[in-house]
Amino acid sequence: MSSDYExxxxxxxxxxxxxxxxDDDEGSASDMEMDNINDDFKIxxxxxxxxxxxxxxxxxxxxxxxxxxxxxxxxxxxxxxxSEVASLLLRHMNWNxxxxxxxxxxxVNAVSxxxxxxxxxxxxxxxxxxxxxxxxxxxxxxxxSKSKSAEPSPPxxxxxxxxxxxxxxxxxxxxxxxxxxYCTACWSTYVSSKVRTEGESWITCMAENCTLVAPDSFVxxxxxxxxQTWARFQELLVRHFVSCMPSLKYCPYPSCxxxxxxxxxxxxxxxxxxVPTVHCGASDxxxxxxxxxxxxxxxxxxxxxxxxxxxxxxxxxxxxxWIKSNTKECSKCQSTIEKNGxxxxxxxxxxxxxxxxxxxxxxxxxxxxxxxCNRYDEKAxxxxxxAQSRSRASLERYLQYYNRWAxxxxxxxxxxxxxxxxxxxxxxxxxxxxLSWIEVQFMRKAVDESVRCxxxxxxxxxxxxxxxxxxxxxLFEDNQRDLERAVExxxxxxxxxxxxxxxxxxxxxxxDKTVYVQKRxxxxxxxxxxxxxxxxxxxxxDVEGFEKD
Amino acid sequence: MAVSSRRLQKELAEIQKQGTPxxxxxxxxxxxxxxxxxxxxxxxxxxxxxxxxxxxxFDGQYPIQPPAVQFLVDEKYTSPVxxxxxxNGHICASILGNEWSPVLSVVAxxxxxxxxxxxxxxxxxxxxxxxxxxxxxxNPKKTQFVYHDDTGxx
Ligand SMILES: [Zn+2]
Ligand SMILES: [Zn+2]
Ligand SMILES: [Zn+2]
Ligand SMILES: [Zn+2]
Numbered sequence: 219m220s221s222d223y224e225x226x227x228x229x230x231x232x233x234x235x236x237x238x239x240x241d242d243d244e245g246s247a248s249d250m251e252m253d254n255i256n257d258d259f260k261i262x263x264x265x266x267x268x269x270x271x272x273x274x275x276x277x278x279x280x281x282x283x284x285x286x287x288x289x290x291x292x293x294x295x296x297x298x299x300x301s302e303v304a305s306l307l308l309r310h311m312n313w314n315x316x317x318x319x320x321x322x323x324x325x326v327n328a329v330s331x332x333x334x335x336x337x338x339x340x341x342x343x344x345x346x347x348x349x350x351x352x353x354x355x356x357x358x359x360x361x362x363s364k365s366k367s368a369e370p371s372p373p374x375x376x377x378x379x380x381x382x383x384x385x386x387x388x389x390x391x392x393x394x395x396x397x398x399x400y401c402t403a404c405w406s407t408y409v410s411s412k413v414r415t416e417g418e419s420w421i422t423c424m425a426e427n428c429t430l431v432a433p434d435s436f437v438x439x440x441x442x443x444x445x446q447t448w449a450r451f452q453e454l455l456v457r458h459f460v461s462c463m464p465s466l467k468y469c470p471y472p473s474c475x476x477x478x479x480x481x482x483x484x485x486x487x488x489x490x491x492x493v494p495t496v497h498c499g500a501s502d503x504x505x506x507x508x509x510x511x512x513x514x515x516x517x518x519x520x521x522x523x524x525x526x527x528x529x530x531x532x533x534x535x536x537x538x539x540w541i542k543s544n545t546k547e548c549s550k551c552q553s554t555i556e557k558n559g560x561x562x563x564x565x566x567x568x569x570x571x572x573x574x575x576x577x578x579x580x581x582x583x584x585x586x587x588x589x590x591c592n593r594y595d596e597k598a599x600x601x602x603x604x605a606q607s608r609s610r611a612s613l614e615r616y617l618q619y620y621n622r623w624a625x626x627x628x629x630x631x632x633x634x635x636x637x638x639x640x641x642x643x644x645x646x647x648x649x650x651x652x653l654s655w656i657e658v659q660f661m662r663k664a665v666d667e668s669v670r671c672x673x674x675x676x677x678x679x680x681x682x683x684x685x686x687x688x689x690x691x692x693l694f695e696d697n698q699r700d701l702e703r704a705v706e707x708x709x710x711x712x713x714x715x716x717x718x719x720x721x722x723x724x725x726x727x728x729x730d731k732t733v734y735v736q737k738r739x740x741x742x743x744x745x746x747x748x749x750x751x752x753x754x755x756x757x758x759x760d761v762e763g764f765e766k767d
Numbered sequence: 768m769a770v771s772s773r774r775l776q777k778e779l780a781e782i783q784k785q786g787t788p789x790x791x792x793x794x795x796x797x798x799x800x801x802x803x804x805x806x807x808x809x810x811x812x813x814x815x816x817x818x819x820x821x822x823x824x825f826d827g828q829y830p831i832q833p834p835a836v837q838f839l840v841d842e843k844y845t846s847p848v849x850x851x852x853x854x855n856g857h858i859c860a861s862i863l864g865n866e867w868s869p870v871l872s873v874v875a876x877x878x879x880x881x882x883x884x885x886x887x888x889x890x891x892x893x894x895x896x897x898x899x900x901x902x903x904x905x906n907p908k909k910t911q912f913v914y915h916d917d918t919g920x921x
Binding site: 241381382383384385400403404407411424425426427428626 | 773830
């Protein structure tokens with residue numbers, strides 16, 4: 219005996235308004251604490267959203283489920299289908315409601331088949347007992363304790379034997395509307411394996427070539443009390459939904475289930491004028507770029523330029539040092555030639571041009587004067603040297619930016635060590651002076667600030683490398699130089715030895731310098747961000763989304 | 768008894784009772800971990816006179832997850848030269864990946880692979896053979912193949 223089985227609107231999807239309250243109130247307990255501790259560091263914070271910040275919301279999983287629910291209800295209302303059908307249709311169309319409505323109006327059957335709701339016209343055997351293709355408006359599935367009509371029924375006396383496990387003690391069975399009947403234990407293993415091993419939420423029937431897809435209620439039944447896998451399944455549905463929405467991003471931190479909504483960064487074109495660094499809301503450390511996966515915070519430079527720079531570093535830096543000392547450019551075809559022996563008579567592998575390693579002039583003019591080159595004055599070699607020096611200059615220019623970039627990158631990587639050292643210093647200070655634990659926090663604050671600013675500085679070098687020469691670039695590099703100098707001075711102060719005599723004056727100096735560095739960083743970030751908004755920055759290469767001159 | 772063992776025992780009993788399809792012979796099935804079949808393509812074929820060995824490796828997830836299937840390459844056997852078969856014996860076939868169904872059996876896989884060979888008109892390796900073989904994992908199941916469903920296997 220079987221009955222079409224369906225779940226009423228799942229309570230699990232019930233959206234709880236209370237849980238969704240986004241933490242909007244400013245000055246949370248921890249913020250206030252910090253303010254008390256750091257009275258010394260009060261600087262004008264200005265308006266809440268700064269020009270280098272982007273407006274965004276943090277959504278816990280429930281809030282995203284609520285958004286999904288709304289779309290499902292909408293489609294369910296328009297098409298007159300039950301919510302599980304609507305859900306599969308939407309999932310199939312990557313949650314694009316407009317396209318779904320258009321396609322559905324055009325050909326209900328085709329969409330239903332593709333969405334795993336109805337079997338194709340010529341349904342694969344065993345043919346369903348309900349006969350023929352169906353246009354389903356509600357999904358059901360069969361759950362029985364005895365084998366059921368879908369397959370040629372064995373005589374009532376014979377027990378059901380599951381064609382997957384051949385375990386005749388398994389008498390509980392399930393099937394989707396196609397009628398392909400298997401034991402509940404096999405379904406359970408299968409669904410769980412799809413969800414856990416494959417991370418798949420689109421779970422088709424186990425029968426060969428059957429394209430029907432398990433609706434949520436079926437998955438839930440198959441998983442029975444495996445609530446962990448059921449939760450994982452729901453997370454997969456949410457992740458899929460989020461990945462279909464340009465204005466949403468799932469927090470990339472491991473085991474975090476928060477989503478960030480940032481409509482301002484939803485389009486590619488927006489990313490040419492803003493750097494959407496966002497917080498997921500679950501933890502202070504969950505910071506990421508809404509526009510790319512390059513770095514958690516690559517302000518002030520936009521995603522496309524940061525990406526270009528990293529690619530260049532990957533392509534160049536490994537060989538750059540080696541190239542510098544061991545290779546030259548063929549003055550005829552410009553391909554790189556490496557010198558691996560002592561002889562100065564070189565032959566370019568590519569164009570077969572023969573030349574002298576020392577003067578880069580053609581070898582033919584050297585006659586028999588092997589190993590001795592005296593042709594520096596020749597025009598050919600002068601030209602060659604120019605080509606050579608041009609390529610040298612370009613490499614040296616890159617290395618100059620790269621070395622600074624790498625220096626700040628390395629400092630940031632060593633920040634954990636710096637924190638540990640500072641921690642120790644703060645203890646020494648308390649011993650050497652009358653300062654309390656709270657009063658030595660200025661050191662920690664100083665380290666925080668230096669790490670933050672090195673992050674900014676690092677990316678300013680990638681930006682400066684691609685900025686076109688001119689006034690704007692000069693102003694940019696002025697700001698960069700001021701910030702760099704300030705950070706280096708602060709770092710020196712942080713690392714200076716503790717002399718009990720001068721602790722109080724050191725404290726004043728560090729505190730002042732920290733405030734100054736913070737200001738310089740604000741200026742760097744703000745001015746660069748404003749420059750992007752104003753379209754002030756011009757590049758010396760083609761940058762995605764920017765017009766070519 | 769584990770589901771995979773019971774299922775394999777049942778499949779083995781069936782093979783012993785009913786035999787295998789023409790051109791397919793069970794070479795060894797000493798345990799529920801590794802089975803070996805020989806596969807020949809009969810009739811008009813580019814593989815006339817060639818005999819290949821198909822190796823199945825099972826884990827506890829069988830038959831919910833597909834077995835690891837590949838052609839054996841050793842002193843005796845070679846990998847068939849086929850656009851979906853790499854020289855290390857790995858096979859790019861959707862039935863062994865995303866189109867696997869738990870109702871498929873070992874014999875069904877043999878038959879599918881046999882017909883994949885039978886439909887081949889021109890002996891050639893996959894275009895990325897060298898690159899793939901250089902980096903391939905030992906177990907073909909660890910490879911995420913992009914299936915080329917235009918030919919052969921359906
Ligand atoms: Zn079963
Ligand atoms: Zn089915
Ligand atoms: Zn997070
Ligand atoms: Zn980015």
